[in-house]
Amino acid sequence: MRIFNFSQPLNFMRLKWAAVGLSTLLVLGSFASIAIKGINWGLDFTGGTVIEVGFATPADLTAVRQTLTDAGYGDAVVQLFGTSRDVLIRIPLRTDVEQAAVGDSVISALNTQQSEPVTMRRVEFVGPSVGQELKEDGGLAMLIALIGILLYVTMRFEWRLSVGAVASLAHDVILTMGLFSLLQLEFDLTVLAAILALIGYSINDTIVVFDRIRESFRKLRATSVDETINDAITSTLNRTVITSATTMMVLVVLFYMGGALIHGFATALLFGIAIGTYSSIYVASAIAEILGISREDMLPPPPVEKEGENTDAIM
Structure with a gap:
């Protein structure tokens, strides 16, 4: 099923600096809200x-x-x-x-x-000691998830893409926590579970885009880096929109029909998926390009010639 059918790739990277600037302001605003208003920790964390x-x-x-x-x-x-x-x-x-x-x-x-x-x-x-332990374990779980993703993307792709992926995930988590701080929504274990689920959802979307970027670099030899990334993002746009839309439909039902205890979970995922879709397109790919990703970085290594192997044609 295709929602969009473009004859030419969309020029996403034309707005990369504006997107990076906007994301920077939003991240700084989230940090400011967390520092000034704090997080409204639920009883799971405070006791x-x-x-x-x-x-x-x-x-x-x-x-x-x-x-x-x-x-x-x-x-x-x-x-x-x-x-x-x-x-x-x-x-x-x-x-x-x-x-x-x-x-x-x-x-x-x-x-x-x-x-x-x-x-x-x-x-x-x-009890207070249990709540503090849950808070520390939750933070450690998010940190381990980000480090594991950094190592995985580095081994599978390239370090510039790895930095872009982790920056995108950190961006999503910080903005989601900033929203909860700004609105003083209760942050309990269900919200923590939603943020961990958001990390998994967002990295899946980013990996799909990165896979297509790698394919485009190897297939399109006469295009610039901007054009190659635009082609890759445009070709995955249908998949991104359909996946995000169907997921958000379920979350809207959960928000309105799931009861008060599920509101925080649904709110975190609704906001996080919307932000994650944006960051997969702009933050992850834009940072990789700003760091200098090139076609040579995506090409497979040349085959290693074994010692003593005769490469001449057999006469």
Whole structure:
């Protein structure tokens, strides 16, 4: 299936400096937001208590928040969990003595304001040491993924393409975290999983483009580097658009139908895939070209002549 059918390659590299400049500004803005506003870490990383309760009738979240505020839990996060009768309550970390009784205290406070009893579905407690360990392990997982991709692309292609690929992935991750910082969206384990999935998705898209760049360098001998890269990107544009569009359709359904707990995951992937499609075209390829990628770098090495081998034609 082909959405676009171009008679001539599109001139993507004409905008490479503008794209690199825009990406630089966005990355710096993301760093600034993270430094000033910070990341709104979820209870998975900071520690605290997650309580799932069931109501006999549709829950009034405003009344639930007010009840918890009156009970001394003004910092609680209250949201629907699946249906209008299921409510998820997140309470930040308190002292160990208070934490052990948080679940019973919350249920007691809610039952005093309800005509029908509120049932406790589950209570989960995450300690501060566990949260810190999850934060460190998550950062280490992203670092190892980027280093592994750097080595893989270097061995499969060429170091300039490797630098472009890793810069593209780092660009996607930083901008996604910048979005969560700017909007103060909760960053929990599901968002971390989305970012790791984004790294895998984005590198797959970049590798497809790099494969075609290598083929184009070997096939098109009378074209410039700009023209060769433009031809490679244009020839993969249908695949890129179809893959991104179908993936985002699924994520839109997840965002609207998956419930509150999946919103962060879907948001990270929706934004990350849009940014990743752009960075595969402009950031990865543009950086490789700026670093001086050439046709000679993509040609296979000449065959090594074995010692004593007679290369003359047999008479």
